[in-house]
Amino acid sequence: MLIAVILLVQASVVVPAAEQPVAPYTQSDANAGATPFTNDRLWRAFHGEAGVSRIVEDLVARNQNDPRISDIFKNQDLVRLRRVLKEQFCYILGGGCSYTGRDMRAAHKDMGIQRADMAALVENLQAAMRVERVPFAAQNHLLAKLAPMHREVVER
Ligand code: HEM
Numbered sequence: 001m002l003i004a005v006i007l008l009v010q011a012s013v014v015v016p017a018a019e020q021p022v023a024p025y026t027q028s029d030a031n032a033g034a035t036p037f038t039n040d041r042l043w044r045a046f047h048g049e050a051g052v053s054r055i056v057e058d059l060v061a062r063n064q065n066d067p068r069i070s071d072i073f074k075n076q077d078l079v080r081l082r083r084v085l086k087e088q089f090c091y092i093l094g095g096g097c098s099y100t101g102r103d104m105r106a107a108h109k110d111m112g113i114q115r116a117d118m119a120a121l122v123e124n125l126q127a128a129m130r131v132e133r134v135p136f137a138a139q140n141h142l143l144a145k146l147a148p149m150h151r152e153v154v155e156r
Contacts, residue, residue, distance in 0.1 A: 019080040025102050032088050032099035033152065034145040043095040045138035046129075049086075052093070056085045058128035059121075068120040072111055092145050104152035111155070118150050 015021045025031075037043075046052050060082055064073050084101030091099045101107065122143065129139045 020077045031103040033104045037094040043093045062124040
């Protein structure tokens with residue numbers, strides 16, 4: 001009984017509630033795939049934690065409802081995706097977060113993501129940033145950090 005309780009407590013530390021476990025990996029900010037901006041100007045342009053949270057929620061919903069890419073998001077752990085995507089954006093935008101997710105190649109392995117899928121996701125992100133009224137120049141700063149990641153995300 002005691003062992004069961006200890007195991008349960010340990011499991012809840014490793015895997016936040018409502019998330020599926022993933023294969024072990026080494027946590028590092030380097031997994032975020034980009035270096036962060038060194039001041040918090042962009043973080044403030046994105047309206048901080050509340051703004052980034054709204055953008056990620058909107059982005060994930062748009063992807064789920066987008067017939068071009070919705071199939072890729074079926075049967076995936078979107079609770080985890082929302083959490084680590086918020087961390088990734090916060091880290092890159094200079095919000096001072098740590099990124100605890102997987103690197104981009106491991107996260108998207110065997111999904112068969114193509115260039116057109118990446119373009120669709122970027123469109124959806126642009127729409128979510130527009131709704132949040134993030135200034136255009138600030139939007140482009142984030143997109144410039146994400147663009148090179150296509151090398152890890154897109155499969156040939
Ligand atoms: C620069 C572009 C992208 C970034 C920054 C990004 C970021 C992320 C992050 C941080 C994760 C979670 C990693 C983890 O679980 O540890 C993730 C997972 C995922 N991404 Fe992306 N992504 C990008 C492009 C795409 C594209 C183009 C698609 C499909 C159209 C996509 C579909 C997914 C899906 C379905 C998951 C969930 C995987 C799972 O539950 O195991 N991503 N992405």
